[in-house]
Amino acid sequence: xxxxxxxxxxxxxxxxxxxxIQKYGGxxxxxxxxxxxxxxDAEDAVQxxxxxxxxxxxxxxxxxxxxxxxxxxxxxxxxxDRRRNxxxxxxxxxxxxxxxxxxxxxxxxxxxxxxxxxxARVLSQLPNERRTVLRLAIFDGLSHAQIAEATxxxxxxxxxxxxxxLAAVREKLLGEESIEExxxx
Amino acid sequence: xxxxxxxxxxxxxxxxxxxxxxxAELDRLLAEHPNxxxxxxxxxxxxxxxxxxxRAEEQLPESLARAIFTQHGADRIDVAATTAMPSFAxxxxxxxxxxxxxxRTSPALIWGGWIAAAAAILIAILSTWLRPQPDPAAQYAxxxxxxxxxxxxWSVGKGEVVWDNAxxxxxxxxxxxxxxxxxxxxYQLWIFDAQREEAHPVDGGVFDANGGxxxxxxxxxxxxxxxxxxxxxxxxxxxxxxxxxxxVVALAKI
Numbered sequence: 164x165x166x167x168x169x170x171x172x173x174x175x176x177x178x179x180x181x182x183x184i185q186k187y188g189g190x191x192x193x194x195x196x197x198x199x200x201x202x203x204d205a206e207d208a209v210q211x212x213x214x215x216x217x218x219x220x221x222x223x224x225x226x227x228x229x230x231x232x233x234x235x236x237x238x239x240x241x242x243x244d245r246r247r248n249x250x251x252x253x254x255x256x257x258x259x260x261x262x263x264x265x266x267x268x269x270x271x272x273x274x275x276x277x278x279x280x281x282x283a284r285v286l287s288q289l290p291n292e293r294r295t296v297l298r299l300a301i302f303d304g305l306s307h308a309q310i311a312e313a314t315x316x317x318x319x320x321x322x323x324x325x326x327x328x329l330a331a332v333r334e335k336l337l338g339e340e341s342i343e344e345x346x347x348x
Numbered sequence: 349x350x351x352x353x354x355x356x357x358x359x360x361x362x363x364x365x366x367x368x369x370x371x372a373e374l375d376r377l378l379a380e381h382p383n384x385x386x387x388x389x390x391x392x393x394x395x396x397x398x399x400x401x402x403r404a405e406e407q408l409p410e411s412l413a414r415a416i417f418t419q420h421g422a423d424r425i426d427v428a429a430t431t432a433m434p435s436f437a438x439x440x441x442x443x444x445x446x447x448x449x450x451x452r453t454s455p456a457l458i459w460g461g462w463i464a465a466a467a468a469i470l471i472a473i474l475s476t477w478l479r480p481q482p483d484p485a486a487q488y489a490x491x492x493x494x495x496x497x498x499x500x501x502w503s504v505g506k507g508e509v510v511w512d513n514a515x516x517x518x519x520x521x522x523x524x525x526x527x528x529x530x531x532x533x534x535y536q537l538w539i540f541d542a543q544r545e546e547a548h549p550v551d552g553g554v555f556d557a558n559g560g561x562x563x564x565x566x567x568x569x570x571x572x573x574x575x576x577x578x579x580x581x582x583x584x585x586x587x588x589x590x591x592x593x594x595x596v597v598a599l600a601k602i
Contacts, residue, residue, distance in 0.1 A: 180420050188408030188416075194397065196406060206412055211571075213416045218548045218590060228391050236387065236394035239362075247364050248571065278391070279398035286399055300363065301393050302400035307363055326359040332392040 167230050173221035184213070190231065191238050198242040198304040200249065212241045231276035246304060281335045289328060292316070296324035350377055358389040365543060484563045488519035498575060498602055505598035509578045511539075511566065518566040520578070525557040525597065528582070535580050535597065536587040537566060542574035552578070554587040577601045 168186065171179035191212050192205070199205035216237050223233050286294050296316065299305045307325065311318040354377035357370055366374065378384055491497060491510055497518075498511040505525060511518030520537060528534060537552030553567030580598035581591045 181417060184413050184416055188413055189406055192408040193401060193406040209412060210416055210419060217420055232391060232394050235398050236390050239394055239397060244365060276398055278395035282395040282399040297396060298400055301396045322359060326355050329389045329392040332396055333388050336395060
């Protein structure tokens with residue numbers, strides 16, 4: 164696919180490495196800052212993410228996702244691993260959550276990939292509680308137990324919200340069942 | 349029921365790494381649902397995260413960008429061919445064989461251009477060699493005595509590897525590993541991790557040997573969760589991101 168860098172990186176193209184850092188560095192940095200405890204932690208995370216990205220480059224399948232979304236997925240995996248490892252070493256206090264801020268969602272803002280646009284359309288049509296739980300889980304990186312404690316939503320309901328929300332996004336991306344069929348379950 | 353269980357595991361995977369048995373169970377369930385892929389929910393989660401993020405406003409700091417670039421190894425050029433750097437004449441002799449592996453980070457410099465990258469490499473090498481180095485042999489001996497450390501003898505090659513997984517540090521000891529010309533090839537350690545794909549072991553750093561006894565600190569680039577084996581390959585100077593494993597000179601299984 165023209166314009167993609169990961170296949171060139173997998174083939175050993177050094178220029179593509181530099182282009183990739185320049186093109187996606189801001190995105191990876193933004194995600195790392197969001198899901199890390201400190202700036203220093205985010206700096207370590209970003210380096211680990213790019214190492215994982217170089218190793219994953221050959222697995223990128225342009226027919227499944229854009230490069231932006233694939234890179235965001237690689238970044239998420241690393242950030243979640245780091246977060247869980249840090250939590251194993253230290254009991255985290257449940258972060259305080261501003262539910263009003265979390266519930267607001269601007270689906271008109273500029274988005275970085277077609278998948279993000281599709282996800283935004285799904286999110287804008289979800290019930291408030293489900294969208295809130297998804298944001299806390301996926302964007303703020305809280306565990307399901309932390310979300311349950313912060314919102315007083317039973318943990319089973321939290322997991323159900325995440326599952327149904329992601330299923331709705333997946334179906335939108337794949338063009339399968341309608342959103343109404345999934346969210347009415 | 350199996351669909352619910354599959355969806356449960358796919359959901360859990362977006363929150364935490366699955367355990368070995370959970371992964372095996374998910375593989376079996378996915379085999380029964382050919383229109384589902386293992387990373388379907390992870391891709392959906394990534395798209396969702398991007399939707400919430402909007403346009404990424406943060407700029408990656410230049411020093412961090414350069415460190416990432418240097419760490420990849422794409423900046424390792426033929427420095428002898430670069431004539432614009434007067435400090436080449438002052439480059440010290442190669443360090444002794446039990447050299448500390450290349451540092452992960454380099455001092456901040458202005459980003460842009462191969463000349464700037466070459467200057468960064470030289471400064472990183474000089475700062476590493478001029479800084480007083482702890483004695484790896486003493487550190488290895490001390491670590492080997494600690495309870496709970498992993499010790500494994502090379503089944504191919506002579507010597508052993510000592511690894512403290514809690515502290516994420518360790519050492520390799522070799523006897524009679526053939527001397528290498530670091531301008532032609534270097535040795536590179538790989539750490540196989542049960543929680544990572546076998547095709548992508550953790551890079552443990554590059555090092556040189558002198559044909560005698562060498563003790564080398566392990567420089568794992570990322571966290572090792574559950575080591576299962578250590579292997580040493582011969583690679584180009586500076587190492588590689590992914591080894592073709594054409595020349596394996598040492599192997600230690602745990």
